[in-house]
Amino acid sequence: xxxxxxxxxxxxxxxxxxxxxxxxxxxxxxxxxxxxxxxxxxxxxxxxxxxxxxxxxxxxxxxxxxxxxxxxxxxxxxxxxxxxxxxxxxxxxxxxxxxxxxxxxxxxxxxxxxxxxxxxxxxxxxxxxxxxxxxxxxxxxxxxxxxxxxxxxxxxxxxxxxxxxxxxxxxxxxxxxxxxxxxxxxxxxxxxxxxxxxxxxxxxxxxxxxxxxxxxxxxxxxxxxxxxxxxxxxxxxxxxxxxxxxxxxxxxxxxxxxxxxxxxxxxxxxxxxxxxxxxxxxxxxxxxxxxxxxxxxxxxxxxxxxxxxxx
Numbered sequence: 001x002x003x004x005x006x007x008x009x010x011x012x013x014x015x016x017x018x019x020x021x022x023x024x025x026x027x028x029x030x031x032x033x034x035x036x037x038x039x040x041x042x043x044x045x046x047x048x049x050x051x052x053x054x055x056x057x058x059x060x061x062x063x064x065x066x067x068x069x070x071x072x073x074x075x076x077x078x079x080x081x082x083x084x085x086x087x088x089x090x091x092x093x094x095x096x097x098x099x100x101x102x103x104x105x106x107x108x109x110x111x112x113x114x115x116x117x118x119x120x121x122x123x124x125x126x127x128x129x130x131x132x133x134x135x136x137x138x139x140x141x142x143x144x145x146x147x148x149x150x151x152x153x154x155x156x157x158x159x160x161x162x163x164x165x166x167x168x169x170x171x172x173x174x175x176x177x178x179x180x181x182x183x184x185x186x187x188x189x190x191x192x193x194x195x196x197x198x199x200x201x202x203x204x205x206x207x208x209x210x211x212x213x214x215x216x217x218x219x220x221x222x223x224x225x226x227x228x229x230x231x232x233x234x235x236x237x238x239x240x241x242x243x244x245x246x247x248x249x250x251x252x253x254x255x256x257x258x259x260x261x262x263x264x265x266x267x268x269x270x271x272x273x274x275x276x277x278x279x280x281x282x283x284x285x286x287x288x289x290x291x292x293x294x295x296x297x298x299x300x301x302x303x304x305x306x307x308x309x310x311x
Contacts (some may be wrong), residue, residue: 015241023095030101032093032254034232039245047249051258055086058266058296069286069301071273074118078269081111085265089258105156106144111265112163113140114165118272119170122279168216168268171275173213179278180205186281187227192206198284207288208274211297215267222260229253266296273299283308 017156021037022045032048039046062079065071088103113136117189122127143159149302183201229236230253240248249255270288277286277299 013311021160026096027098028092028096028101029098030153031096032230033236034252034254035237036096041212043094044096045093045251045254047131049090051255052086052090052093054259054262055089056083058262059086061296061298062266062269065298065300066273069299072118072276074121075269075273075276076113078111078114079116080243081107081114082265084268085111086262090298102148105153105160106147108160109156109163110140112160112167113137115167115269115272116163118276119167119174122276129225141264162172165274168212171268171272172178172212174279175205175208175275179275181279183278183283186283196284199287204278204283207290208271209273211267211274211288211290214293215264215271218260218267219264222257223261225253226257229257270297270299 001118015035015038015201017038019037020033021040022042022175023044026036026044032045034045036044043049057077059082062082063076066073066076066079085104085107088100092098092100092104094100117129117136119135121132124132140220143156147159180201184205187198187201208217236251236253240251243251274286274288275281285302286299287302288297289300
């Protein structure tokens with residue numbers, strides 16, 4: 001009986017020898033553990049390129065949901081920025097050219113700034129929102145100028161980490177200190193009335209925390225895999241060559257980072273939309289559609305309410 005390893009070996013084929021590719025000399029300041037042009041003459045890093053398709057799909061899904069359910073326009077712009085991150089990363093990993101690297105990395109900063117604006121401008125005056133917008137544009141300009149001058153990837157990673165942590169921790173604070181008491185007060189006001197039954201405050205908050213934990217753990221797991229990919233790159237490359245294509249693609253750590261950070265980022269944009277709707281007092285009009293954990297969540301209208309609104 002043929003063993004599994006023998007079968008995998010029989011169905012595999014080797015990598016091409018390293019070579020110069022279609023896009024010419026590498027000009028990016030970063031390179032990854034995926035070997036260049038060993039799968040295709042036209043694409044430097046095939047796995048790191050193709051996994052960005054997730055951003056296009058989830059970004060389209062997010063924009064479609066925002067338009068269908070009339071979510072605030074800032075989230076349409078945020079999902080558009082999310083798609084630009086994926087497109088920039090596609091061009092960067094396909095070509096390993098520095099301008100495409102900037103499109104990829106700076107789009108990450110700009111999209112996170114958009115989520116910052118959605119978070120801190122909520123229920124604030126037009127003047128405050130204007131000042132906040134100017135401040136975030138100035139911050140994005142500073143990060144862009146400094147990164148362009150220094151070409152230091154650590155600076156970009158630190159700036160992105162600080163912005164992301166600010167968004168996530170601020171929304172956690174808002175969730176517990178502002179939203180939970182508001183949901184509880186509205187829940188108590190509905191007692192004794194004939195209002196349709198809604199999830200309790202504890203049920204809503206539990207589901208929200210599960211969503212936060214899922215998105216954050218997915219993001220951090222991807223970051224861990226990417227770091228292990230960097231630390232043990234020489235060994236991992238040897239394992240890939242032993243496995244051969246196509247099986248070896250499962251050992252492409254940066255490609256896993258793309259998939260997991262794409263899912264994590266999508267989760268926290270949807271989380272902010274849900275927070276926004278609940279802070280508006282619209283938990284009787286909208287709900288989180290997340291029937292099982294392997295499906296991407298979405299904030300949707302409760303059917304009866306939405307039908308009446310459309311009429």
